Every structure is written in C-alpha cells, then in structure tokens.
Amino acid sequence: xxxxxxxxxxxxxxxxxxxxxxxxxxxxxxxxxxxxxxxxxxxxxxxxxxxxxxxxxxxxxxxxxxxxxxxxxxxxxxxxxxxxxxxxxxxxxxxxxxxxxxxxxxxxxxxxxxxxxxxxxxxxxxxxxxxxxxxxxxxxxxxxxxxxxxxxxxxxxxxxxxxxxxxxxxxxxxxxxxxxxxxxxxxxxxxxxxxxxxxxxxxxxxxxxxxxxxxxxxxxxxxxxxxxxxxxxxxxxxxxxxxxxxxxxxxxxxxxxxxxxxxxxxxxxxxxxxxxxxxxxxxxxxxxxxxxxxxxxxxxxxxxxxxxxxxxxxxxxxxxxxxxxxxxxxxxxxxxxxxxxxxxxxxxxxxxxxxxxxxxxxxxxxxxxxxxxxxxxxxxxxxxxxxxxxxxxxxxxxxxxxxxxxxxxxxxxxxxxxxxxxxxxxxxxxxxxxxxxxxxxxxxxxxxxxxxxxxxxxxxxxxxxxxxxxxxxxxxxxxxxxxxxxxxxxxxxxxxxxxxxxxxxxxxxxxxxxxxxxxxxxxxxxxxxxxx
Amino acid sequence: xxxxxxxxxxxxxxxxxxxxxxxxxxxxxxxxxxxxxxxxxxxxxxxxxxxxxxxxxxxxxxxxxxxxxxxxxxxxxxxxxxxxxxxxxxxxxxxxxxxxxxxxxxxxxxxxxxxxxxxxxxxxxxxxxxxxxxxxxxxxxxxxxxxxxxxxxxxxxxxxxxxxxxxxxxxxxxxxxxxxxxxxxxxxxxxxxxxxxxxxxxxxxxxxxxxxxxxxxxxxxxxxxxxxxxxxxxxxxxxxxxxxxxxxxxxxxxxxxxxxxxxxxxxxxxxxxxxxxxxxxxxxxxxxxxxxxxxxxxxxxxxxxxxxxxxxxxxxxxxxxxxxxxxxxxxxxxxxxxxxxxxxxxxxxxxxxxxxxxxxxxxxxxxxxxxxxxxxxxxxxxxxxxxxxxxxxxxxxxxxxxxxxxxxxxxxxxxxxxxxx
Ligand SMILES: [Zn+2]
Numbered sequence: 001x002x003x004x005x006x007x008x009x010x011x012x013x014x015x016x017x018x019x020x021x022x023x024x025x026x027x028x029x030x031x032x033x034x035x036x037x038x039x040x041x042x043x044x045x046x047x048x049x050x051x052x053x054x055x056x057x058x059x060x061x062x063x064x065x066x067x068x069x070x071x072x073x074x075x076x077x078x079x080x081x082x083x084x085x086x087x088x089x090x091x092x093x094x095x096x097x098x099x100x101x102x103x104x105x106x107x108x109x110x111x112x113x114x115x116x117x118x119x120x121x122x123x124x125x126x127x128x129x130x131x132x133x134x135x136x137x138x139x140x141x142x143x144x145x146x147x148x149x150x151x152x153x154x155x156x157x158x159x160x161x162x163x164x165x166x167x168x169x170x171x172x173x174x175x176x177x178x179x180x181x182x183x184x185x186x187x188x189x190x191x192x193x194x195x196x197x198x199x200x201x202x203x204x205x206x207x208x209x210x211x212x213x214x215x216x217x218x219x220x221x222x223x224x225x226x227x228x229x230x231x232x233x234x235x236x237x238x239x240x241x242x243x244x245x246x247x248x249x250x251x252x253x254x255x256x257x258x259x260x261x262x263x264x265x266x267x268x269x270x271x272x273x274x275x276x277x278x279x280x281x282x283x284x285x286x287x288x289x290x291x292x293x294x295x296x297x298x299x300x301x302x303x304x305x306x307x308x309x310x311x312x313x314x315x316x317x318x319x320x321x322x323x324x325x326x327x328x329x330x331x332x333x334x335x336x337x338x339x340x341x342x343x344x345x346x347x348x349x350x351x352x353x354x355x356x357x358x359x360x361x362x363x364x365x366x367x368x369x370x371x372x373x374x375x376x377x378x379x380x381x382x383x384x385x386x387x388x389x390x391x392x393x394x395x396x397x398x399x400x401x402x403x404x405x406x407x408x409x410x411x412x413x414x415x416x417x418x419x420x421x422x423x424x425x426x427x428x429x430x431x432x433x434x435x436x437x438x439x440x441x442x443x444x445x446x447x448x449x450x451x452x453x454x455x456x457x458x459x460x461x462x463x464x465x466x467x468x469x470x471x472x473x474x475x476x477x478x479x480x481x482x483x484x485x486x487x488x489x490x491x492x493x494x495x496x497x498x499x500x501x502x503x504x505x506x507x508x509x510x511x512x513x514x515x516x517x518x519x520x521x522x523x524x525x526x527x528x529x530x531x532x
Numbered sequence: 533x534x535x536x537x538x539x540x541x542x543x544x545x546x547x548x549x550x551x552x553x554x555x556x557x558x559x560x561x562x563x564x565x566x567x568x569x570x571x572x573x574x575x576x577x578x579x580x581x582x583x584x585x586x587x588x589x590x591x592x593x594x595x596x597x598x599x600x601x602x603x604x605x606x607x608x609x610x611x612x613x614x615x616x617x618x619x620x621x622x623x624x625x626x627x628x629x630x631x632x633x634x635x636x637x638x639x640x641x642x643x644x645x646x647x648x649x650x651x652x653x654x655x656x657x658x659x660x661x662x663x664x665x666x667x668x669x670x671x672x673x674x675x676x677x678x679x680x681x682x683x684x685x686x687x688x689x690x691x692x693x694x695x696x697x698x699x700x701x702x703x704x705x706x707x708x709x710x711x712x713x714x715x716x717x718x719x720x721x722x723x724x725x726x727x728x729x730x731x732x733x734x735x736x737x738x739x740x741x742x743x744x745x746x747x748x749x750x751x752x753x754x755x756x757x758x759x760x761x762x763x764x765x766x767x768x769x770x771x772x773x774x775x776x777x778x779x780x781x782x783x784x785x786x787x788x789x790x791x792x793x794x795x796x797x798x799x800x801x802x803x804x805x806x807x808x809x810x811x812x813x814x815x816x817x818x819x820x821x822x823x824x825x826x827x828x829x830x831x832x833x834x835x836x837x838x839x840x841x842x843x844x845x846x847x848x849x850x851x852x853x854x855x856x857x858x859x860x861x862x863x864x865x866x867x868x869x870x871x872x873x874x875x876x877x878x879x880x881x882x883x884x885x886x887x888x889x890x891x892x893x894x895x896x897x898x899x900x901x902x903x904x905x906x907x908x909x910x911x912x913x914x915x916x917x918x919x920x921x922x923x924x925x926x927x928x929x930x931x932x933x934x935x936x937x938x939x940x941x942x943x944x945x946x947x948x949x950x951x952x953x
Contacts, residue, residue: 063828065924071827073652075845078831088843089828112660115926119619119918120828181667182772183807195697306803315655316800319924320809322662323696329655508696510662510689511927512537515548519928521916 001026001039002469007046007448010419011053013428013437017416023051025444028468032440044471046448049463052419053436054102054445055376058426059221059251059286060367062092063106063120064131065113066298066327069317070368074296074331083294085372093125095374098476100447100462102484103427103435106131107221107251107366108172108300110325111138112511114164118522121486126467128435128445128527130167130487132221133160134300136174136203139323139508140501142196145206154210155497161216163517165488165526168218168430169211172300173225174203177326180303186225189238200225201242208246214491215531217431219247219284227304230260233269240276240283249429252288252366253277254348260403266340267403270350277355284429285355286364289348289379291371292336298369302326323508334371339403342396344370346404352383353409358420359428376422377459383413384455431529432487444469486523491531539929540569541616541817541912544922545682545689557933559913566683578914578935579893579907586903595906596943599865599889600950602904603632606863606887608839612852613869613891614638615819617940618917618929622818622825624944625867626836631948633839635861638822639869640834641851646783647812648823648833649847650792657799659775659809660923661688666695667807670771672708674795675732675781676813679716690777691720697772706771708764710735711781725764728755733787736794739765743801769805779813814922816869817912821920856882865889865947866898867940868911873897891940908940915939 002025009021024031026039061067071078071086078086080095087095096104104124109117109131121129135141135157144153157169175193176186182194189201204222211220224239226232236256240248250256259269277283297308302318305328309316317329334341348370355361363379365371382389393400393407401407413421427436434443448464461476472480502513509516538550552573553561559577562570583595590598603609611629614622615638622638629636640648650656664671671690678685686692691707698704709721710732718724727735731754738753742765751758768774776799782791795810802808814820823833830836832845848854852871855861856879863886864871872880872888873896883901890902893910909915912929917939919929938946 068824068827069924071831072648072823072833073655075652075832078845079842086831088831091831112662112925115918115928116824116920116924119926123623123828181663181807183803309655315653316657317651317655318657318803318809320659320663320807322660322666508662508666510660510665511925512548514537515539515927521928 001037002042002044002466004044004046004051004446004448007049007051009051009438010415011438012416012420012424014439023438023446025466025469028444030438030440030442030444044448044464048451050415050449050451052100052447053423053438053442054447054465054467055100056423056426056430056432056436057101057104057364057373058362058430059107059364060104060373061107061298062104062124063089064109064117065319066329068120069319070296070298070329073315073317073329077294077296085294085296085368089120089123090125093127094478097126097465097467097473097478098461099376099459100449100465102126102445102465102467103128103432105129105167105430108132108134108170109164109166110134110300110321111160111164112321112324114166115518115522118165118486118518122522122524125481126472126484128484128487132168132170133164133166134170134172134325135160135207136171137177137325140504141203141207142178142193142198145198145202146196150206150209152497152500153206154213155493156501157207157210158214158491158493159497159501161489161491165518165523167487167489168221169207169216170221171204171207172223173227173304174200176200176225177300177302180326181320185303188235189242204239205242208243208248212247216489216491217529217531218429219249221249221251223251223299223301224256226256227301228255230258230262230266233257233259233273236273237276240280245280245282247282250283250285252364252370253285253351254288254290254344254370257347257351263340266343268343268347268350268405270347271354271405274351274354277360284360284362285351286362287348287351288364288366288370290334290341290345291365291375291378292334292345293371294331294333295371296329296368297332298327298329300325300327302328304328305330308332322510336396339397339399342400343403345396346400346406349382349389350404350406350409353411358417359425361421362426362429363421377456380418380459381454381456384418386410386412483525485525485527487527487529488523489529489531535930535932538932539912539919539927540565541919541929542569542572543682543817544814544820545685546817546919546921546927547684547688548927552932554932557935559933568683573913576894577910577933579909579937581892581895581899581905581907583907584905592906592937595904596946596950599904599906599947602863602887602889603865603947604951606632608861609634609863609865610852610855610861611636611865611867612871613867614822615640615816616868616911618818618911618915618919619821619825620917620941621867621911621939621944622822623829624941624948626826626829628944628948629838631951633841635837635850635855637836637850637852638826638834639816639819640823641847642853642874643780643815643819644783644812645834645847645851646789647792649789650796653793654796654800656796657803657809658811660925661921664775665689665693667697667773668775669698669704670706670708670767670774672710672774672776673717674710674776674778676777676779677715677717678777678813679720681815682813686720706767725756725760730786731755732782732785732791733794735761736791736798740794740798740801743769768802768808771806774802774806774808776808776810777813778810811923818919820922820924821918824920853879861886863887867891870896870898872901891943906943907937908943909935909937911939917941
C-alpha cells in the first residue's frame with residue numbers, strides 16, 4: 001500500500017486543480033483512504049511537487065515494421081541524447097516513463113505485419129500500449145464501400161481489429177495509398193480510386209459510420225489526404241464538413257493546416273481549421289508539433305513520402321503491403337531558419353492555442369515525424385510560458401510572423417490544461433476509463449514532478465512515477481522494470497464474415513489464412529475492451 | 533494426426549502451407565513442401581547431438597555450466613549465427629550479449645549484410661511478396677538462383693501465380709534473369725543476360741545512365757551489347773509494376789555493398805517512371821528476423837558490440853569474420869549456424885584456437901571443433917516462435933513435436949541466468 005501526501009494534485013477529470021490531496025494506492029489501483037490500513041504503508045512525500053495521472057500518448061510510432069526499418073536505415077540517429085530520434089524498445093519505455101508517461105498508442109499497423117508490432121510492443125518496458133489497425137486502403141474495405149454494404153463493412157472492421165489485435169480503426173490517406181501502387185495518389189475527397197470506383201469521401205464516411213455503429217471506444221483515427229502540402233487546409237475543412245459533425249479524430253493536424261500554393265506563399269491557415277474544430281464538438285485532434293532538429297518521417301502515407309523524397313533527395317524507404325497498405329520513410333531536418341519550417345512550427349502552436357477546448361486537442365509530435373517524443377516538455381513550456389515562446393520566435397525566420405497569427409496570441413496554458421492535453425483528454429478520447437485520472441478505481445499510473453521555474457525541466461524528469469501502483473521512476477531514473485499490458489478491442493461480429501475474408505485472402509494473399517491473425521502468444525498481458 | 537499450415541523455416545521464402553502427418557513424436561509425412569523442406573522435416577526433426585564438453589558426453593546442466601564459465605571469464609566474446617532460430621532465440625541471444633558485454637553478429641554479415649549497408653545509403657523501395665504476386669508484370673532476378681535456393685518461390689510468389697491484377701499468371705509477366713552463369717533460374721527466363729563476372733555494378737549503373745538519357749559511349753557493357761541494356765531499361769520503364777530480386781551474386785562479389793547501392797538506386801530512380809521495388813533474396817529461414825530482432829533490441833541490424841555496455845555498431849569491426857580473422861575474440865558462442873564450414877580460412881583458424889560453444893540440434897563442422905556442444909530443439913519443428921519472411925512478413929512457426937531438449941531461447945536464458953550469478 002502506498003500513500004502520496006502533500007502533493008498539489010492536478011486531476012482535471014475529477015475537477016481537482018492544484019489542491020493538496022492524499023492519494024492511496026493498492027493492488028495497482030487508486031483506492032479510498034482506508035480507515036485502518038491492513039498492510040504497511042509506504043509514504044511518498046510529494047511536498048513541493050505536482051501530482052498528475054500518468055501521461056497518455058494518443059499517437060506515436062514506437063513499434064513495428066516501419067519503426068524498425070527506420071532504425072535499420074538510420075544507425076546515425078539511434079540512442080539517447082541531443083539529435084537522436086530513434087530508440088530501441090527498451091529505451092522507448094524508459095524515455096517515456098521518465099517524463100511521467102505510462103500509456104502510449106502505436107498509431108499505424110498493417111494487419112499483415114501486426115504480429116511484428118505486437119512482438120516489439122512486448123519488449124517495451126513499463127508502458128501500457130495499444131495499436132491502430134490501418135483500414136483506409138484495405139481491399140476488403142474497398143470492396144464493401146464499392147458495394148455500399150455497411151453491414152459487411154462493420155463485420156470486416158471487427159474482423160480486422162480482431163486479427164490484428166488492434167485498439168482502434170486507423171485511416172491513412174484513404175484510397176491514395178492504393179492509387180500509389182499504380183504511381184498515383186488522391187488529391188481531393190472525390191478523386192477516384194483506380195480499379196475500385198470509390199472515392200476517399202465514401203471510404204472515410206462509411207468507415208466512420210461502421211466505427212460508430214460498432215460502438216468502438218475510440219473514433220476513427222484519421223490521417224487525411226494531402227499531407228504536408230501547401231493549401232491543404234481546404235481538404236481538411238472539406239473532410240470535416242463531409243463528416244457532418246460525426247465523431248472523428250484528426251491526427252497530426254499541424255500537417256494539414258497550411259495555405260498558399262507553394263513555397264513562396266506558404267502560410268498558416270490554423271485559424272480557419274481551429275474555428276472548424278471549435279464548431280464541431282465531437283471532433284478531437286492531436287497536433288504533431290514540429291520540433292526543430294533532425295527527424296525521421298515515417299508513415300503509411302507512402303505517396304506523400306515519395307513526394308518528400310523528391311523534394312529533399314534524402315534516403316527513401318517505401319514498402320507496399322499487399323491488399324492493405326504501404327509505408328514510406330524519409331529522414332528530414334526542421335530548421336528554424338527555413339521559412340516553411342518556421343511556419344510549420346508556428347502552425348502547431350496556433351492550433352494548441354486557438355482550439356478552445358483542451359479536451360479535444362492533444363499533445364503529440366507524431367514521433368518521430370515532426371520531432372521526438374522526448375521533446376514534449378519543451379512543447380509544454382512553449383504553451384505555458386509566453387516569454388519563452390516569444391524568445392524562441394525571435395530566432396525564427398522573420399516571414400513566420402507575417403504568415404501566421406502566432407505573434408498575436410497571448411494565451412498561456414494552465415497546469416490543469418496541460419494535464420488535460422497530455423493525459424485526461426487522450427484517455428477520454430481513447431475510451432480508457434481507468435486512465436488519465438486519479439479517481440478511485442483508476443489505474444495507479446501516477447506522475448509526480450518537482451516544481452520549478454522552467455516547465456521544460458519540470459516535465460523532463462519526473463521525481464516519481466508509479467505504474468500500476470509500482471514505483472518505476474525515481475528522480476528521473478528507472479528504479480524498477482515492469483511490463484505493461486496491451487489494450488485491444490473486441491466487438492461481436494457475424495461469424496459468416498470469416499468466409500468472405502478467407503476467400504479473398506486465399507486468392508490474393510500469400511500466407512495461409514489460419515496463419516494470418518495474430519496469435520494469443522503475442523499478447524501475454526492484454527486487456528480486452530469489449531464493445532456492446 | 534494431421535497438422536496443417538505449418539511454416540517451413542528452412543529458407544527465407546517461409547512457405548506456410550505445409551501439411552504434416554505426425555505419429556506420436558515423429559513426423560511421418562510431409563505434403564506440399566519442396567524437396568529441401570520435406571527432407572528437413574523428415575530427417576532433421578529431432579536433435580541427434582548429445583551435450584558434450586571436450587568431446588565427452590555430459591548432461592545438459594553441466595554443458596550449460598561450462599558454457600557459463602567460459603563466457604563469464606571471457607574478456608571479448610562473440611555470439612554468432614542466429615539466422616535459423618526464432619526471434620525469441622535471437623532476443624535471448626541479445627540479452628546474453630548485453631549481460632557479458634559481447635559482440636553479436638548474424639550470418640547476415642556473410643550474405644546480405646552488404647544489402648543492409650546499401651539500405652543505409654540509399655533506402656529501398658520494396659514490397660511484400662503478395663504485391664509481386666498481384667501486380668508485378670516485370671520480374672528481374674539478378675545474381676540469385678531461387679530455382680535452387682527457394683524452390684517454391686516461383687510458384688507461390690514471383691512467376692507463376694495468377695494475381696489480382698495479373699490474371700494471366702505466367703503469361704502476364706516478363707521474367708528477366710541476370711547472372712554470371714546460366715543457372716537453373718535462367719532456364720525459366722524470357723530474357724537471360726549473362727554478364728561477365730564483376731560486371732554487375734557497371735551494368736546496373738549503365739541502366740541508371742540510360743534512364744537519365746546519358747548512354748555510355750561503348751558498344752558493350754559487362755559482356756552484353758548496349759542495345760540489350762537499352763531494351764531492358766525501356767522494358768523497366770514500360771512495366772506497370774516491376775520487381776528486382778537480388779542475391780549473393782551482388783552482395784558477395786567484388787564491389788559488394790556498392791553493387792547493391794547501384795541496384796537500389798536503379799530501382800529508386802525507376803519510380804520516376806512507374807512503380808518498382810527490390811527484394812533481397814534472403815537465404816536462411818529467419819535471417820530477416822535477426823535483422824529485425826537486433827534492430828528493436830539494440831538499434832542496429834548486425835555487427836553490434838556491447839563491450840561498453842551500450843550497443844555500438846560497426847560492420848568490418850564487429851562482424852564475425854573480421855573479429856575472428858584479426859584474432860580478437862577469446863570465446864565464441866555459435867547459435868544454429870556453421871561458421872567453421874563457411875568462413876574464410878583465417879577466421880576458421882582462430883575459431884579452432886578459442887573455446888567454442890555450439891548450440892545446434894545437428895552435427896556440423898562447428899560442433900566438431902566446439903569445446904562445448906549443447907543440443908537444442910529444432911526451430912519450427914520442436915520449438916515455436918516468430919520468423920520473418922524475406923519481405924518482412926512475420927509468421928509464427930509451430931512446435932509440431934516434442935523433444936528432450938529445450939529451445940535455444942530457453943538455453944540462452946539459462947546461460948544468461950548463470951552468468952549473472
Ligand atoms: Zn503518425
């Protein structure tokens with residue numbers, strides 16, 4: 001039994017904002033203060049410290065084939081420290097944990113390679129994890145969309161989630177990746193997907209419908225088309241309008257809030273995008289904040305990555321995954337002296353600051369795309385400390401301030417708001433009821449930070465981190481290695497769907513159908529979220 | 533008892549449709565596998581070695597204890613092999629390497645290590661074998677001979693199957709073979725280009741130059757008239773989806789990784805005209821997995837050194853052949869491979885001078901020179917676990933029968949326990 005005393009508690013879900021509270025922990029859960037403690041009580045004195053639920057990352061790339069391909073291609077950026085952005089499974093767990101993060105979602109898994117993702121997830125210490133199953137270019141899905149067969153689509157989604165042991169439904173550049181296999185892409189919601197006669201609009205809206213009909217805990221996790229292109233704010237707004245207020249999560253929105261036609265007039269449209277998000281109460285977003293320095297871009301949006309390769313001439317990995325997906329990896333550097341990069345940096349901050357409801361905007365860097373997750377504390381400081389923000393803006397390309405509104409924004413985040421965008425909000429959006437708060441019955445994932453003047457320092461190294469009630473971090477260092485669990489969803493489905501799926505895999509796949517789905521052996525510590 | 537959809541771990545094609553008949557603890561029949569696979573399942577299904585130290589049979593615990601003693605007192609050990617074991621075994625080997633500050637390297641360093649180095653220089657445009665089956669209308673085999681090394685490759689993936697967008701199967705594809713000799717693979721080719729030995733880099737670079745409309749001013753390249761290279765370059769551009777399979781003809785001939793740099797650059801450049809990918813024709817059943825498992829545990833694909841605690845990567849420095857040939861290592865743990873049979877003489881000489889611990893189900897040249905022999909279950913037959921196909925698709929290899937000896941993952945875990953005490 002553990003008792004945390006004297007700490008300033010920030011638990012926004014339970015509307016606690018900086019009050020001194022005692023927190024009791026037993027059996028991995030937060031409990032009511034016992035009238036008579038049965039077992040010896042370990043006391044953590046959190047005087048002068050902030051107590052928060054463990055951090056929850058809703059979108060990161062930490063395991064699986066493309067993360068690993070990135071590691072293989074880039075031995076030069078592997079490891080801890082300045083300028084390093086690719087970590088081993090073990091380092092990933094440690095580095096997240098020392099910042100007080102205890103739950104992280106791997107954001108893109110092709111079902112055919114899901115076994116790989118789970119194998120790696122199992123080697124990440126401390127964290128609870130989950131992964132999102134890619135469906136926006138899956139042939140089974142395209143076939144249902146073509147036939148406008150929502151019922152089969154629902155069953156196919158349920159089956160794919162089960163086969164890949166996924167946590168949520170992910171869409172990446174719907175239809176664009178399929179077209180890329182013929183050298184193309186999609187540029188608008190109404191472009192046609194070759195051979196299928198469907199459009200991104202149809203794929204996205206039907207998948208959202210299926211997701212909601214199945215009652216999945218997380219909404220569709222949507223990576224739109226036109227990633228990173230000037231003028232793409234229009235397709236972002238169109239996508240939101242097409243969904244007519246339905247629940248959806250737009251990921252790394254920063255990459256989708258640009259105006260202009262090219263490099264010369266590249267500018268921010270974060271204001272328009274934020275306004276649309278503000279107007280649609282069921283929409284959540286994560287930002288994908290740019291961090292200056294070296295990054296490794298990696299995404300299932302393979303055509304976008306080919307574009308990035310053509311622009312930069314950097315090394316390029318592309319992998320087409322039959323019937324399902326693709327992937328691309330390109331190293332990149334964000335430079336403060338580049339007008340485009342400076343504007344991208346500002347766009348992310350604008351979104352954080354202009355989206356009014358912190359419960360709907362979450363802190364991510366789309367690790368390792370826009371920056372390594374280890375830089376979250378710097379983003380927190382940028383949001384909380386306007387002087388620091390302005391100082392940093394001073395080092396950027398002067399064009400930035402003519403083409404963004406960042407200089408005019410005076411808002412500073414409060415500690416409670418930080419607790420929302422880094423834990424309470426993402427946990428709620430994921431439907432993880434025992435995460436992101438410190439109420440009785442919650443998982444005892446607790447981050448305790450020593451207060452200080454520099455918010456980056458405060459959030460970089462937690463004084464204590466408890467994971468499932470066990471002390472894992474003390475003064476920023478690992479004191480105990482534990483193994484977290486993997487979340488996955490399970491939703492009832494019509495068993496007849498198996499036949500539909502099996503037929504297609506046997507004809508066009510290359511592995512035996514019985515060997516396709518991820519076996520139980522790969523989820524030795526799982527928590528199944530059952531829907532309906 | 534029938535066991536269906538068994539994964540065959542004997543080559544990188546990782547066929548997973550084998551049907552076995554099992555009676556008690558013996559496999560009595562194998563259906564669907566190729567001749568090599570069938571032979572392995574029928575005749576190599578159980579470990580036939582006994583635990584031995586200095587040629588004398590001992591019990592398993594004693595063999596493990598002697599291994600622990602050797603590794604604990606070693607100042608600069610090497611762990612080598614990995615390509616025929618499961619990822620579980622590979623991860624256990626990395627844990628041990630970390631615990632004793634060892635070098636760890638896989639057979640990649642003597643097969644497709646240069647391909648990995650080339651990936652670090654160029655990247656790679658690639659695809660799963662299912663894309664080859666469903667889309668590839670141009671298939672090039674360069675310096676590889678799957679007819680002998682991956683007998684069911686043509687059938688299952690690359691040449692014969694009817695694909696989603698290749699309804700005609702074989703007729704829908706053009707097959708080109710480039711090699712220094714007329715291999716059995718060349719026999720199935722629509723076009724065979726026999727290049728002069730050592731001519732691969734020049735030939736690949738010529739193709740790149742032709743794409744860029746800078747034809748070399750000579751009539752013949754690598755022993756082939758320029759016009760035929762021009763024809764191939766045009767065919768590549770005109771293909772809807774092209775695939776280049778490449779093998780040790782590129783990676784182990786003069787030029788090594790630079791040959792692969794040329795091949796991967798060509799494939800990358802072709803994407804300006806059409807879609808094109810490259811796939812390394814990986815040999816051993818789970819050599820691809822060794823690159824994967826090392827990458828997520830150490831950050832690096834092979835040639836890793838733990839002597840400073842944190843992993844370091846340096847091919848040429850921490851690769852097994854080099855460590856041995858320079859006489860640097862003072863103990864070697866070999867997992868499911870046979871360096872004594874395949875390494876260059878200088879490396880083998882040193883191997884014979886230091887204590888070698890060999891984990892293997894079957895006798896090899898290496899087990900015959902080893903001080904300690906530890907038999908283990910056969911991955912994919914009597915030990916389950918993950919293996920990665922040459923295209924990175926992971927599959928779960930089954931445990932079909934039980935045997936008296938533990939898996940290499942379990943043995944390595946025991947050794948790790950021992951050295952920690
Ligand atoms: Zn992402």
